[in-house]
Amino acid sequence: MQWESVIGLEIHAQLSTRSKIFSASATAYGAPPNTQANLVDLAYPGVLPVLNAEAVRMAVKFGLAINARVARRSVFARKNYFYPDLPKGYQISQYELPIVAGGAIDILLEDGSLRRIGVTRAHLEEDAGKSMHEGLAGLTAVDLNRAGTPLIEIVSEPHMRSAKEAVAYLKKVHTLVRYLGICDGNMQEGSLRCDANVSVRPQGIGRLGTRTETKNLNSFRYVERAINFEIARQIELLESGGRVVQETRLYDSERGETRSMRSKEEANDYRYFPDPDLLPLEIDQPYVDAVAATLPELPDQKAQRLMDEYGLSGYDAGVLTASAELADYFEVVARGLSASDVKEHAKVAANAVMGELAGLLNRDGVEIGGSRVRPASLTALLRRVLDDTISGKIAKDVLEAMWDEGREADAIIDARGLTQITDEAAIERAIDAALAANPKQLADYRAGKDKLFGFFIGQVMKATGGKANPARLNVLLKRKLAQG
Amino acid sequence: MSRGVSDLHLADVAQLSAQLQSGQLSSVELTQALLARIEQHQRELNAFITISADSALQEAARADERRRHGTAGALTGIPIAHKDIFCTAGEKTTCGSRMLADFVSPYDATVVQRLRAAGAVMLGKTNMDEFAMGSSNESSHFGPVRNPWNPARVPGGSSGGSAAAVAARLVPAATATDTGGSIRQPAALCGVTGIKPTYGRVSRYGMVAFASSLDQGGLITRSAHDAALLLAQMAGFDERDSTSVELPVPDYAASLEQPLKGLKVGVLREFFDGLDEAIEPLIRAALALLHAQGAVIREVSLPHLPLSVPVYYVVAPAECSSNLARFDGVRYGYRCEAPRDLTDLYQRSRAHGFGAEVKRRIMIGTYVLSAGYYDAYYLKAQQVRALISRDFEQAFHEVDVLVGPTTPTTAFELGAKTHDPVTMYLNDIYTIGANLAGLPAISVPCGFVGGLPAGLQIIGPHFCEARLLNVAHRYQRETDWHQRAPRGFL
Numbered sequence: 001m002q003w004e005s006v007i008g009l010e011i012h013a014q015l016s017t018r019s020k021i022f023s024a025s026a027t028a029y030g031a032p033p034n035t036q037a038n039l040v041d042l043a044y045p046g047v048l049p050v051l052n053a054e055a056v057r058m059a060v061k062f063g064l065a066i067n068a069r070v071a072r073r074s075v076f077a078r079k080n081y082f083y084p085d086l087p088k089g090y091q092i093s094q095y096e097l098p099i100v101a102g103g104a105i106d107i108l109l110e111d112g113s114l115r116r117i118g119v120t121r122a123h124l125e126e127d128a129g130k131s132m133h134e135g136l137a138g139l140t141a142v143d144l145n146r147a148g149t150p151l152i153e154i155v156s157e158p159h160m161r162s163a164k165e166a167v168a169y170l171k172k173v174h175t176l177v178r179y180l181g182i183c184d185g186n187m188q189e190g191s192l193r194c195d196a197n198v199s200v201r202p203q204g205i206g207r208l209g210t211r212t213e214t215k216n217l218n219s220f221r222y223v224e225r226a227i228n229f230e231i232a233r234q235i236e237l238l239e240s241g242g243r244v245v246q247e248t249r250l251y252d253s254e255r256g257e258t259r260s261m262r263s264k265e266e267a268n269d270y271r272y273f274p275d276p277d278l279l280p281l282e283i284d285q286p287y288v289d290a291v292a293a294t295l296p297e298l299p300d301q302k303a304q305r306l307m308d309e310y311g312l313s314g315y316d317a318g319v320l321t322a323s324a325e326l327a328d329y330f331e332v333v334a335r336g337l338s339a340s341d342v343k344e345h346a347k348v349a350a351n352a353v354m355g356e357l358a359g360l361l362n363r364d365g366v367e368i369g370g371s372r373v374r375p376a377s378l379t380a381l382l383r384r385v386l387d388d389t390i391s392g393k394i395a396k397d398v399l400e401a402m403w404d405e406g407r408e409a410d411a412i413i414d415a416r417g418l419t420q421i422t423d424e425a426a427i428e429r430a431i432d433a434a435l436a437a438n439p440k441q442l443a444d445y446r447a448g449k450d451k452l453f454g455f456f457i458g459q460v461m462k463a464t465g466g467k468a469n470p471a472r473l474n475v476l477l478k479r480k481l482a483q484g
Numbered sequence: 485m486s487r488g489v490s491d492l493h494l495a496d497v498a499q500l501s502a503q504l505q506s507g508q509l510s511s512v513e514l515t516q517a518l519l520a521r522i523e524q525h526q527r528e529l530n531a532f533i534t535i536s537a538d539s540a541l542q543e544a545a546r547a548d549e550r551r552r553h554g555t556a557g558a559l560t561g562i563p564i565a566h567k568d569i570f571c572t573a574g575e576k577t578t579c580g581s582r583m584l585a586d587f588v589s590p591y592d593a594t595v596v597q598r599l600r601a602a603g604a605v606m607l608g609k610t611n612m613d614e615f616a617m618g619s620s621n622e623s624s625h626f627g628p629v630r631n632p633w634n635p636a637r638v639p640g641g642s643s644g645g646s647a648a649a650v651a652a653r654l655v656p657a658a659t660a661t662d663t664g665g666s667i668r669q670p671a672a673l674c675g676v677t678g679i680k681p682t683y684g685r686v687s688r689y690g691m692v693a694f695a696s697s698l699d700q701g702g703l704i705t706r707s708a709h710d711a712a713l714l715l716a717q718m719a720g721f722d723e724r725d726s727t728s729v730e731l732p733v734p735d736y737a738a739s740l741e742q743p744l745k746g747l748k749v750g751v752l753r754e755f756f757d758g759l760d761e762a763i764e765p766l767i768r769a770a771l772a773l774l775h776a777q778g779a780v781i782r783e784v785s786l787p788h789l790p791l792s793v794p795v796y797y798v799v800a801p802a803e804c805s806s807n808l809a810r811f812d813g814v815r816y817g818y819r820c821e822a823p824r825d826l827t828d829l830y831q832r833s834r835a836h837g838f839g840a841e842v843k844r845r846i847m848i849g850t851y852v853l854s855a856g857y858y859d860a861y862y863l864k865a866q867q868v869r870a871l872i873s874r875d876f877e878q879a880f881h882e883v884d885v886l887v888g889p890t891t892p893t894t895a896f897e898l899g900a901k902t903h904d905p906v907t908m909y910l911n912d913i914y915t916i917g918a919n920l921a922g923l924p925a926i927s928v929p930c931g932f933v934g935g936l937p938a939g940l941q942i943i944g945p946h947f948c949e950a951r952l953l954n955v956a957h958r959y960q961r962e963t964d965w966h967q968r969a970p971r972g973f974l
Contacts, residue, residue, distance in 0.1 A: 039590065042815055043810040044589070044590070044816070045571060045579070045584065045589065045693075046570075046689065046690040046692050046693065047689070048724060048726065050723065050726055078806050080806050080853070082812060084812075084826065087814075087815060088809065089806070089808075089809020089812060090806050090809060142814075269855045271805075271806070271853035271855075272853075272858075273853055276695075276727075276803055277696050277726065279726055
């Protein structure tokens with residue numbers, strides 16, 4: 001039987017406010033345990049929550065960015081359950097009336113087509129503290145620094161059909177919140193994490209299968225693996241005559257598998273009800289308009305502009321707009337290469353940023369903001385390629401040297417004598433020498449072994465230390481070989 | 485008027501303030517005299533949970549200092565007591581519960597802070613029903629309070645300690661809180677004045693929460709005049725309480741004397757259902773007195789008001805079940821001995837830390853919020869609550885204030901209702917409506933039945949405390965019920 005998987009994500013994004021959503025404590029990550037928890041966070045008797053206006057502004061920003069409705073009136077509710085990292089015994093969240101409802105996010109599929117993923121709602125809530133069990137000999141320690149950190153929970157429709165699509169959607173949300181400056185997107189620190197709802201059904205059947213929810217996935221790779229594991233597990237279960245149980249599951253990243261945490265029957269009854277300590281949140285149109293005026297250019301708009309202005313492909317535009325900083329970097333380089341027509345060398349700039357530069361960023365595990373080569377320096381390097389001073393291959397080495405040594409392209413080219421040989425007479429001399437030194441290969445070539453052309457190119461390059469202008473070498477070698 | 489140290493306790497706040505200002509009396513002298521009186525009657529009445537003699541004397545000395553420096557206000561040096569539900573830095577805040585029997589708050593409630601800033605001297609913390617859940621003060625972990633008018637009788641609750649302390653002339657005034665009648669009912673039963681302001685008028689920050697949408701801090705005093713002086717200091721917006729309202733606080737004392745001519749007084753038909761036959765004539769006499777001062781009396785009906793008790797006993801327990809979840813034995817408060825695991829810690833800490841009435845309400849509240857019951861109970865109750873509010877709103881289109889009895893009976897005997905919660909709950913039948921609608925209401929003494937005081941309740945529109953105090957004051961100018969002290973406490 002052909003199976004179709006159906007996936008929805010619940011993404012928790014910590015809002016990058018300075019203080020907590022209902023208290024004045026700082027939200028900075030990494031402070032010593034329980035040093036950023038005040039009486040409100042500790043739920044002392046008599047304390048009351050006061051809503052952080054900045055968290056509201058950020059949630060509204062997100063709602064506008066996904067073309068959702070920003071609720072004129074939303075209501076905070078208490079989600080009641082007992083746990084030591086939840087000091088009040090309830091989490092303040094939004095339930096029936098969330099601040100944001102009914103938006104959409106477009107993702108680019110591998111075949112180049114777009115898919116629109118519906119966002120059911122996004123609501124404001126507070127994060128819980130952290131319970132720590134490791135190395136405590138059976139005891140549990142609680143750190144309440146995180147308790148009360150503002151979150152928006154972004155709930156998608158079950159519109160994704162594969163783990164790859166889910167990852168693409170998560171990446172898009174990741175990109176979006178960072179563009180908006182509302183979340184730092186640091187998944188390792190838990191600033192962005194998600195739960196995956198997965199079900200499978202026979203292809204062509206409209207009704208949804210029973211779903212499971214896998215909790216707290218904090219990397220793109222884990223999301224992909226957990227979903228794929230879950231899809232395979234459910235299919236295997238159904239094909240062997242079993243049935244899927246609605247339950248909450250945990251992903252074990254070491255074993256690469258999900259396992260049951262609690263079934264629906266064991267699930268908490270959260271006894272949601274409107275929080276009487278907080279008035280309904282009312283937002284008027286002038287407020288929404290004022291927030292809208294602060295929206296930056298969004299990823300999709302920016303990608304479209306890069307395609308229009310620079311003639312980039314949809315794929316390139318998509319990659320370059322993964323972060324606003326990356327796109328900015330590209331634009332500085334592309335514009336630096338040609339003052340009159342930005343399209344002229346845009347592809348060269350795009351390739352360099354997406355290729356060689358991205359390779360170095362990856363190698364050192366830094367974001368574009370941490371690049372050791374500034375856009376002006378990369379521009380200067382690419383100019384040397386465009387004016388034939390060095391070849392593209394040499395440029396790659398020069399870039400690496402620039403990164404490692406912190407020097408400019410010209411300085412490295414000069415110091416290492418990497419200037420390309422464009423003098424035809426010099427290249428011809430090198431060709432002659434190579435042909436003379438390899439009579440057997442020359443004879444074989446002439447006998448029809450065309451592939452040996454590359455061998456001679458290699459010999460000349462070797463002799464010139466890679467500096468022969470590749471285009472000219474190509475033309476001259478062809479001519480020589482044809483001359484017989 | 486000058487009094488000796490031996491009868492300082494008979495003076496009210498307004499009189500004491502005048503004496504302090506004139507220099508005839510120091511706050512230290514006054515504080516010493518009242519502390520001695522509190523000690524003297526503590527065993528008999530059990531009105532206090534904590535008597536803070538040391539800090540009181542220090543505060544009194546500072547008040548006298550302020551007086552010498554000319555920076556004193558009307559309340560500087562005036563001794564008061566706080567209901568033990570208000571957090572006080574440095575003194576225990578028990579909320580009448582074993583759960584918080586040793587709890588010392590690291591901060592002051594806004595009410596405490598404001599009165600402290602005004603120079604009031606805190607003599608101690610008054611006894612109360614556990615977590616303010618009760619109408620007789622019998623649910624206190626620290627034992628019941630006795631009614632000064634008859635020690636076999638309850639003082640009412642939950643602010644029974646504050647009411648008894650003021651009635652027995654141990655303190656001239658005490659703070660209190662009212663969720664379903666917890667200020668007005670004990671005030672009526674003890675023959676003192678009790679005001680529950682509009683919901684949002686007084687900050688709830690630092691007031692241990694029972695039912696957040698109903699709780700409101702207020703006062704028990706000997707007169708409306710004293711209530712006006714203290715409320716002016718307590719009330720007002722607090723940025724730490726999102727439900728407090730940003731409205732200026734009027735000078736309540738300034739409008740006390742306003743004549744009642746033309747005042748439209750509504751008499752609630754529903755408030756005479758179930759009323760003790762002997763109390764009704766006292767209410768009618770009070771109405772006649774208001775009429776004699778020029779008020780227009782007319783009968784008014786609030787058709788949904790009889791539903792207020794059932795609505796209250798859904799909404800209040802629901803909120804309480806959630807508000808009291810924080811008392812889990814983890815961070816502060818009572819913790820059971822040697823918990824085996826987390827569940828055991830929660831279960832035994834809460835089972836032993838809370839008393840029977842609190843546990844009953846947590847269970848009711850948990851039930852009415854549960855999946856499958858929420859719509860039938862909680863949601864329905866909120867809908868009826870909205871209807872009750874609308875009834876009041878419509879009534880206030882026709883009249884300026886509503887007047888009726890505060891309680892259906894006078895003080896009952898200790899133990900008389902402890903085994904029948906529903907009978908106990910019906911004590912609040914006339915007071916709950918104002919909480920559900922968030923309205924201000926005041927209870928003033930209006931006579932006696934068999935030697936026990938009865939209370940007249942005046943309810944007004946939102947934020948009309950000044951009008952309530954004015955009507956109560958004009959009534960008290962014409963009567964002396966509020967000046968009568970129980971035998972043995974003169």
